[in-house]
Amino acid sequence: MNESKLSELLEQAGERTAVNPPPIDAMRSGATRRRRRRTAVWSAAGTAVAVAAVIGGSTALTNNGASPLEQPPVAGGTPTATVPDNVRLVGVGHTAVAVPKDWATNQLKCGTPTKNTVIVDPGAQGYCLPPYPAGVESVQIGSKPASEFKADETFEVEGVQAQRQRTVCVKRNKVPVCTGAVLIPSRNIWIQAESSTGEAEVGKALEQIWFVQDATGVPGFQTLELETSQAKYLAALKDYGLVPTIVSKPAPGVPKGAVTAVSPTPGTMVPNGSTVTVTVVG
Structure with a gap:
């Protein structure tokens, strides 16, 4: 068979072969799923701890008729990433929040943070209404939500349902304080972030929520x-x-x-x- 005849046969075969458009939607869907399945590795005391992002790339289910919220928080972490040396995880069970290592723990006066602090099992607090300091951040993690928690949005990530309370800013002793929270009902875990710096800091804090596979808080x-x-x-x-x-x-x-x-x-x-x-x- 000469070259001219071969070319003719290939052209005829190509005309008989149906060519479908590229599966763009499927490719986009696959990429979205991959973005939602981001993991990280945390090492402490020689023990490798695999962690997976809790809140990230989520699909909103309901908004309870409220006005649109900010995008649900996306937890930090990329494949094979390591939690930075200046960060520590504080948790209850297999749910944790990452905070800077230089933050205090339970640094409170009558329930009011006196400096940047993570709050976990603080115990009974007196009632004295101290002035709220400006420029202070705090994150609290526990097994029971505050009584005033209200779910403004419900969303799901990797099969785990979470509820987000919108961030609200009010003045306390003339200092604007912003508060937001996330509840993970299936794990009975509640995380609240508070800031007297600004609303954006609350969102940043709630981005640092993790599911931890190989360690327990x-x-x-x-x-x-x-x-x-x-x-x-x-x-x-x-x-x-x-x-x-x-x-x-x-x-x-x-x-x-x-x-x-x-x-x-x-x-x-x-x-x-x-x-x-x-x-x-x-």
Whole structure:
């Protein structure tokens, strides 16, 4: 077969072959799914901890008739990324929030942050209404939402449903303070961000929410009733896969069996299955 005949046969075959338009929609859909499945790796104490973004590239389900919200927060992290050295994770169970390492923990006066701080299991707070300092950021993570939480939007990421409360700014002692929150109902986890710098800082803080696969945040105990705190707290530890060990110490005036201290402290991320020392009144 000569070259001229071969070319003629190829042209005839091409005319008989249907050519469909490129699957642009499918390609875009696949790219969207890949963007939503971003992961990162966090290393601490020699233990590699795989983390996946919680809030990111989400699909809004409802908005409760409210005016359009800002885009739901997108958690930081890209494939094989490492949490920077100047950041630490604070969590409850397998949900955590990333905050700068130089932030304090539970730095409060009568419930008001006095400096940049992460808040986890702070315990009872007095009532004294101190002036709210300007330029202060705080993030609180816990297992129960504040009573005033209201879901303005519901969305879903990687099969996990979350609720977003819109950011609202009000003046406290003449200082504008902005507050926003996210609730993850299936994990019974609530994260609130507060800023006296500006609304944008609230959004940035709520972008730093993570699902952690290979580490567990030590749960708090301060909200438990003293008389039943030992049984309930030990049950909570076991639910999270942590192993409790009990140390008894006397404490006059405190009910026997009440939990008075925990080590590592609540919010600390530890490898799955770690032992937590629980001090109770004996």
